[in-house]
Amino acid sequence: MPRETKRNDQFLLIHSGRADNWREITTLADAWANKQGERAALEDALTALSASEEYHAYPGARLLGTLTERIATNDAGGAAKLARRISNGLLTRVYRGRPAEWDVHDEMSSGEVADIMPTSTGETGPRRPYFEVLFVNSQPAARWPALASEIRRLRRPEDAFIYEPIFIGSFEDALCAAIVNPDIVSVVLAEGFPYRSRHEVPVLRSVLDPLGELETADKSALRLARTLKRIRPELDLYLLSDREVEKLAGDSAADAIRRIFYAVEEPLELHLAILEGVQARYETPFFDNLKNYARRPIGTFHALPIARGKSVFHSDWIRDMGDFYGINLFLAESSATTGGLDSLLEPTGNIKRSQEMAARAFGADHVFFVTNGTSTSNKMAVQALLAPGDIAVVDRNCHKSHHYGMVMSGAQPYYVEAFPMTEYSMYGAVPLDTIKRALLALRAEGRLDRLKLLDLTNCTFDGHMYNVRRVMEECLAIKPNLVFLWDEAWSGFARFSPFLRPRTAMGAAAEIEEWLRDPASVTAYEKQQEALGKKPTDDVLLATRLIPDPRKVRLRVYQTNSTHKSMSAIRQGSMLLVKDVDFPTVEAQFHEAVFTHASTSPNQQLIASLDVARRQMELEGYGLVMNAIEIALKIRRAINEHPLISKYFRVLGADAMMPQAYRQSGFTDYLTPGSTWATVVKAMREDEFYLDPTRMTLVCGTAGFDGTQFKGLLASTYDIQLNKTSRNSVLLQSNINNTRSDIAHLVRVLVEICHAIEKRLADGGEAEQTAFKARVKSLMTDVPDLPNFSRFHDVFRGDAGTTTPEGDIRTAFFGAYDPAICEYVPLFGAECDRRLREGPEMVSANFVIPYPPGFPIMVPGQVLTQETIDFMRKLDVKEIHGYEKAKGLKLLLPDAITAKVRR
Numbered sequence: 048m049p050r051e052t053k054r055n056d057q058f059l060l061i062h063s064g065r066a067d068n069w070r071e072i073t074t075l076a077d078a079w080a081n082k083q084g085e086r087a088a089l090e091d092a093l094t095a096l097s098a099s100e101e102y103h104a105y106p107g108a109r110l111l112g113t114l115t116e117r118i119a120t121n122d123a124g125g126a127a128k129l130a131r132r133i134s135n136g137l138l139t140r141v142y143r144g145r146p147a148e149w150d151v152h153d154e155m156s157s158g159e160v161a162d163i164m165p166t167s168t169g170e171t172g173p174r175r176p177y178f179e180v181l182f183v184n185s186q187p188a189a190r191w192p193a194l195a196s197e198i199r200r201l202r203r204p205e206d207a208f209i210y211e212p213i214f215i216g217s218f219e220d221a222l223c224a225a226i227v228n229p230d231i232v233s234v235v236l237a238e239g240f241p242y243r244s245r246h247e248v249p250v251l252r253s254v255l256d257p258l259g260e261l262e263t264a265d266k267s268a269l270r271l272a273r274t275l276k277r278i279r280p281e282l283d284l285y286l287l288s289d290r291e292v293e294k295l296a297g298d299s300a301a302d303a304i305r306r307i308f309y310a311v312e313e314p315l316e317l318h319l320a321i322l323e324g325v326q327a328r329y330e331t332p333f334f335d336n337l338k339n340y341a342r343r344p345i346g347t348f349h350a351l352p353i354a355r356g357k358s359v360f361h362s363d364w365i366r367d368m369g370d371f372y373g374i375n376l377f378l379a380e381s382s383a384t385t386g387g388l389d390s391l392l393e394p395t396g397n398i399k400r401s402q403e404m405a406a407r408a409f410g411a412d413h414v415f416f417v418t419n420g421t422s423t424s425n426k427m428a429v430q431a432l433l434a435p436g437d438i439a440v441v442d443r444n445c446h447k448s449h450h451y452g453m454v455m456s457g458a459q460p461y462y463v464e465a466f467p468m469t470e471y472s473m474y475g476a477v478p479l480d481t482i483k484r485a486l487l488a489l490r491a492e493g494r495l496d497r498l499k500l501l502d503l504t505n506c507t508f509d510g511h512m513y514n515v516r517r518v519m520e521e522c523l524a525i526k527p528n529l530v531f532l533w534d535e536a537w538s539g540f541a542r543f544s545p546f547l548r549p550r551t552a553m554g555a556a557a558e559i560e561e562w563l564r565d566p567a568s569v570t571a572y573e574k575q576q577e578a579l580g581k582k583p584t585d586d587v588l589l590a591t592r593l594i595p596d597p598r599k600v601r602l603r604v605y606q607t608n609s610t611h612k613s614m615s616a617i618r619q620g621s622m623l624l625v626k627d628v629d630f631p632t633v634e635a636q637f638h639e640a641v642f643t644h645a646s647t648s649p650n651q652q653l654i655a656s657l658d659v660a661r662r663q664m665e666l667e668g669y670g671l672v673m674n675a676i677e678i679a680l681k682i683r684r685a686i687n688e689h690p691l692i693s694k695y696f697r698v699l700g701a702d703a704m705m706p707q708a709y710r711q712s713g714f715t716d717y718l719t720p721g722s723t724w725a726t727v728v729k730a731m732r733e734d735e736f737y738l739d740p741t742r743m744t745l746v747c748g749t750a751g752f753d754g755t756q757f758k759g760l761l762a763s764t765y766d767i768q769l770n771k772t773s774r775n776s777v778l779l780q781s782n783i784n785n786t787r788s789d790i791a792h793l794v795r796v797l798v799e800i801c802h803a804i805e806k807r808l809a810d811g812g813e814a815e816q817t818a819f820k821a822r823v824k825s826l827m828t829d830v831p832d833l834p835n836f837s838r839f840h841d842v843f844r845g846d847a848g849t850t851t852p853e854g855d856i857r858t859a860f861f862g863a864y865d866p867a868i869c870e871y872v873p874l875f876g877a878e879c880d881r882r883l884r885e886g887p888e889m890v891s892a893n894f895v896i897p898y899p900p901g902f903p904i905m906v907p908g909q910v911l912t913q914e915t916i917d918f919m920r921k922l923d924v925k926e927i928h929g930y931e932k933a934k935g936l937k938l939l940l941p942d943a944i945t946a947k948v949r950r
Contacts, residue, residue, distance in 0.1 A: 075092055179211050179212075219244040351382040417622065444474045476511040494848050843858055859906075
């Protein structure tokens with residue numbers, strides 16, 4: 048049996064495992080043909096794949112049948128040739144655009160050439176996008192080939208797309224096919240199929256059982272439709288029914304169905320409906336209009352000389368820019384909002400339509416396109432949702448844009464702390480217990496009405512994902528109209544993964560919305576209230592998984608994502624997602640926030656890329672995200688299991704990234720022996736925090752490198768780029784752009800670096816080894832304690848509660864504009880130490896943000912403590928925003944501020 052086949056029960060590797068398994072089959076077939084292997088080994092390998100291959104259109108029953116026949120008749124050479132042809136076809140995907148690949152008699156195809164070049168290289172003429180359609184039916188399997196032929200005969204030259212049918216005959220097979228085959232874009236359901244699959248193989252059970260879809264009396268097409276939508280909401284579903292279709296169409300249970308047909312009376316209409324459904328997702332209103340605009344002979348008399356490119360291509364001095372970017376970039380440039388274009392500030396045409404399609408794709412009610420990054424998206428949201436004097440519970444370690452948003456809005460931040468990861472000089476996420484304590488403290492102070500917003504980062508830079516639904520439900524149990532802002536800058540792609548989606552703001556909001564409509568929600572709430580009694584203590588409330596009153600809840604959820612960070616958008620492309628039942632009450636404020644922050648000259652290409660990114664994720668995002676996850680898991684394994692690399696480097700597992708108290712399921716890591724799809728799903732559902740597998744913290748301090756140094760080495764010597772570092776680690780991210788070649792390059796580089804370390808230690812003798820150990824100890828053991836937020840100075844707490852820590856950050860921030868009420872104190876020196884001991888207290892005049900860790904360790908109005916100063920002194924990073932080494936710490940003079948306010 049092929050080595051990789053045994054891992055097919057690990058769903059997170061099942062897609063790449065298929066290609067590996069076919070490569071293994073090719074190897075076994077070649078060995079048999081060369082009389083160096085046994086036929087039985089090849090037969091076993093093919094049998095192991097037979098069940099899951101039914102969930103894919105290619106190679107299909109005819110090619111598989113021919114391969115099986117050649118093996119059975121001892122045609123070793125023919126079997127080897129066909130196996131290689133199939134394997135190459137899967138690797139290059141040449142079968143999508145080359146009909147001969149499906150012909151059992153055509154031996155001069157991918158087996159000869161596709162092993163070298165993929166179909167996208169050197170193509171001429173238009174190419175129709177390819178997808179697959181799953182047909183779930185009750186017909187005997189013997190009839191499926193004939194049905195498939197009938198469907199293929201419906202194809203027309205004018206069709207914009209081409210698809211291949213896949214036939215299966217049970218609820219379980221339908222679900223498994225949709226999960227393991229990312230090429231499935233549409234599903235056609237015909238009633239009357241059984242629940243159980245005709246296969247009893249481990250791969251089927253291991254994929255389906257963790258999803259909790261058990262056999263019940265209801266095995267209807269409508270139940271299957273609801274389940275498919277829960278797992279892959281982007282799928283188009285069609286129902287063929289011989290019942291009263293008029294009545295069925297009006298049933299709310301059929302909401303997941305795109306269109307209902309009476310039996311199969313209109314096969315051509317079904318074919319056209321499938322194509323139309325894909326076209327509805329393929330359409331990119333702004334991008335399509337921008338392309339049309341670029342084709343027109345436009346005379347430009349507006350303020351954008353570069354438009355149409357004449358100033359570039361007619362120049363002897365800057366024509367190289369035109370040659371580099373190409374003519375279309377300039378033909379598509381304009382500052383006009385007419386002629387088929389639209390205004391980003393007040394869209395009424397194709398931008399409005401593009402935003403509506405993005406809302407559909409991401410499960411939101413509204414979407415705003417933002418062309419100057421998620422920093423701006425965050426500030427827009429904070430400005431629109433908060434007014435001066437409002438309180439917001441904020442993760443102190445959030446991106447600086449949230450802090451600046453508080454300054455602009457005049458809101459008072461109530462900072463809450465994430466759990467520390469001191470050994471690696473980074474923070475995790477904010478525990479739910481900490482968040483609940485903040486809400487209960489405000490309630491005890493009688494200030495809960497002032498609390499408007501909970502503002503958290505999900506996922507964190509390092510991959511910590513909240514149990515978003517639980518956080519929102521428990522907070523809504525304390526304050527039913529609390530607004531939530533989830534900064535998902537780094538995980539916008541998570542929407543398109545069935546096991547990451549519940550950990551997103553929009554995914555969790557959809558689940559809560561469904562729960563609120565269920566009458567059982569009121570029963571659950573009242574039962575808990577009865578158990579808690581009339582006046583439960585805070586300790587009891589903290590220990591209880593609280594259920595909100597569904598009759599009082601106002602579900603108000605906002606999510607920002609950096610589309611460019613995880614999808615195919617140009618840099619600075621961002622989206623602001625809204626799911627707020629009370630949005631009409633703040634809609635005007637949102638438009639004002641757009642006017643405040645958005646450029647009146649947004650980049651047309653950037654808007655177009657947001658449009659296209661949405662299209663791609665709706666049509667192939669599921670497979671792309673699965674590939675990113677598989678890449679990450681292979682990187683983890685390649686590093687942590689390599690005998691040389693693992694001596695000096697390692698990727699941290701979930702157990703190192705999150706304390707056990709937050710992993711209630713007992714999950715340790717994706718690479719732990721025995722870890723399966725089931726353990727991953729359990730962790731996703733139950734644990735307070737969950738580790739995004741695509742984010743890999745690579746410890747480099749054990750190799751003697753600090754994070755900044757190692758990042759520089761990778762970039763300057765090996766052409767490997769990455770973003771984030773800590774004192775002793777760097778962050779690797781896999782994304783939808785990565786391939787397995789990237790893994791090989793990374794592993795080769797790490798091996799080379801390890802060899803260099805080994806040689807240096809061997810050549811340098813005891814002195815070098817002693818120095819190396821001291822360096823590692825300095826990086827891995829002698830790490831500074833991470834500073835928590837101390838408090839706002841009393842001058843900035845005149846409107847705060849007695850026991851709650853919120854403060855007036857706006858007054859402190861703008862107070863620093865007056866040099867007469869500011870002073871500078873050197874970070875290193877006797878004066879700083881004396882002030883810490885004797886006073887007067889040192890109060891930060893501005894934000895101080897070292898990179899890393901990349902969040903403010905000082906904010907305006909904060910009292911500086913020994914803890915903060917010690918951390919600053921131990922920092923060995925070059926980039927610290929808000930701190931001028933020559934001048935020292937910029938501080939406020941609180942007494943001078945008080946006097947100024949009184950005047």
